[in-house]
Amino acid sequence: MRQKALRAAAVAAVLCAPLAACPGRGKQEQAATASPSAALAGARLNVLLVTVDTLRADHLGLYGYRRATSPHLEALARRATVFDQAYTYWPKTRGSFVAILTGRLASQTGYSKGRQELLDWNPTLASVLKQAGYRTEATVDNPNVAAALGYARGFDRYRQTWLEPSLPTEVDRMRAITADGVRALQQAKAGQPLFLWLHYVNPHAPYQPPPPFDSAFLDAEAAKGPVLRAVNGFHGGAHAPWAKAGRPLGWYVAQYDGEIATVDAEIGRLVAALDASPVRDRTLLIVTSDHGESLGEHDYYFDHGEDLFDPCLRIPLLIAGPGVKAGRSDVLASTLDLVPTALDAVKVSYPPELAGLSLLPATRGEDRPRRPRLPGQNDRNLLGAWDRRYKIVATPEGDGARYALYDRERDPAETRDASRQEPERLRDERRELELLRDRVDAQMAKTMRLLQGLPEPQKLDAPSCERLKALGYVLPAGCS
Numbered sequence: 034m035r036q037k038a039l040r041a042a043a044v045a046a047v048l049c050a051p052l053a054a055c056p057g058r059g060k061q062e063q064a065a066t067a068s069p070s071a072a073l074a075g076a077r078l079n080v081l082l083v084t085v086d087t088l089r090a091d092h093l094g095l096y097g098y099r100r101a102t103s104p105h106l107e108a109l110a111r112r113a114t115v116f117d118q119a120y121t122y123w124p125k126t127r128g129s130f131v132a133i134l135t136g137r138l139a140s141q142t143g144y145s146k147g148r149q150e151l152l153d154w155n156p157t158l159a160s161v162l163k164q165a166g167y168r169t170e171a172t173v174d175n176p177n178v179a180a181a182l183g184y185a186r187g188f189d190r191y192r193q194t195w196l197e198p199s200l201p202t203e204v205d206r207m208r209a210i211t212a213d214g215v216r217a218l219q220q221a222k223a224g225q226p227l228f229l230w231l232h233y234v235n236p237h238a239p240y241q242p243p244p245p246f247d248s249a250f251l252d253a254e255a256a257k258g259p260v261l262r263a264v265n266g267f268h269g270g271a272h273a274p275w276a277k278a279g280r281p282l283g284w285y286v287a288q289y290d291g292e293i294a295t296v297d298a299e300i301g302r303l304v305a306a307l308d309a310s311p312v313r314d315r316t317l318l319i320v321t322s323d324h325g326e327s328l329g330e331h332d333y334y335f336d337h338g339e340d341l342f343d344p345c346l347r348i349p350l351l352i353a354g355p356g357v358k359a360g361r362s363d364v365l366a367s368t369l370d371l372v373p374t375a376l377d378a379v380k381v382s383y384p385p386e387l388a389g390l391s392l393l394p395a396t397r398g399e400d401r402p403r404r405p406r407l408p409g410q411n412d413r414n415l416l417g418a419w420d421r422r423y424k425i426v427a428t429p430e431g432d433g434a435r436y437a438l439y440d441r442e443r444d445p446a447e448t449r450d451a452s453r454q455e456p457e458r459l460r461d462e463r464r465e466l467e468l469l470r471d472r473v474d475a476q477m478a479k480t481m482r483l484l485q486g487l488p489e490p491q492k493l494d495a496p497s498c499e500r501l502k503a504l505g506y507v508l509p510a511g512c513s
């Protein structure tokens with residue numbers, strides 16, 4: 034028993050364990066019994082969540098990038114807390130948004146290879162805020178977060194732009210997202226709090242920015258790098274449907290950067306609308322991404338999710354609003370933290386068993402939350418954990434796993450497994466990861482019971498499947 038207790042304590046140190054040693058445990062218990070009228074006593078702040086698909090932090094000026102891809106985000110950063118150590122928990126759209134919207138690990142939500150959806154037993158940010166009296170709206174442009182897959186849970190209005198024939202291009206859909214945001218902010222009323230989620234897909238491949246951003250970054254760098262051949266898939270060259278004969282890697286990266294600048298301009302319009310709105314001082318604004326992108330690192334081109342390297346994991350995170358201190362924070366921040374952060378800010382009770390922590394103290398200039406490392410998983414059953422320096426990744430092999438250790442201070446590109454050079458570090462990190470694995474397995478055993486007896490996943494409609502194919506999903510789940 035003592036051994037078990039010790040292990041439990043160690044797991045809590047890996048990341049905040051459900052119902053144990055978590056700040057906000059009282060809140061969770063309250064949530065189980067709180068009546069809707071009690072929940073209405075929140076701070077009534079609006080919540081505006083803006084997510085940009087496939088956005089690498091290190092391709093933004095505010096994270097030190099050499100190109101001017103993000104002037105509007107830089108302007109926002111001057112009044113926001115910018116998180117320098119923000120990571121996704123799951124570097125693929127569906128799994129990432131389940132974590133973003135629930136604040137729970139996949140082993141809790143039931144997200145898995147066979148069920149790549151947001152299952153309806155999970156409270157979401159939208160469902161909790163709706164119960165607290167919020168109007169909840171979303172406009173999204175990625176069939177991976179289709180209502181048919183559960184992502185509309187808790188929203189009064191859920192607009193899926195790709196289903197509208199009057200919005201045939203990505204630019205049309207992007208403008209519709211911004212227009213919805215502007216209108217919602219203009220119409221916002223002090224007595225009716227609003228949760229609005231806007232999701233732009235633009236930086237996702239294929240990279241096809243509109244003018245002037247298609248040529249904005251065709252500088253000397255854009256002519257560099259190997260000329261990429263057309264391939265099927267994402268290794269050894271550019272995915273054939275998107276490949277342009279004779280173009281070097283640098284050209285593709287310049288197009289990716291053009292997509293970022295395109296959506297940055299839209300965020301500029303949204304922030305201007307917020308500033309001109311009656312709720313300027315009553316709105317918490319969160320800007321982030323679901324995951325990054327591999328731009329040729331590790332021979333992985335213009336996709337994300339297969340590995341747990343930093344290009345796919347590291348994301349931007351900016352939080353602005355009442356009480357937020359302008360500045361940088363280097364606390365470890367995860368997409369799992371967005372639910373507790375938003376609910377902490379608006380003073381609405383947490384749903385039970387959150388895996389993340391509130392980042393609100395960091396937005397007040399404090400060096401909290403403090404935790405030693407963050408977890409990551411992907412659709413290939415890789416499991417990883419990292420601190421500011423070391424990362425360990427377990428890859429399934431036979432009945433067990435192969436472990437790799439990366440020293441990101443000495444080896445920022447994560448190209449050398451440091452296991453042999455640092456056996457003690459490997460042992461320590463591996464022990465922590467195995468504890469996390471035990472916890473995930475135990476949760477999954479419980480979750481499996483909930484999964485049994487669920488109806489088959491819904492099939493996606495034909496327009497959604499077509500759109501997924503255009504985004505590079507060869508065999509999208511739910512389209513077979």
Ligand SMILES: [Zn+2]
Nearest residue numbers: 086087126323
């Ligand atoms: Zn995505």
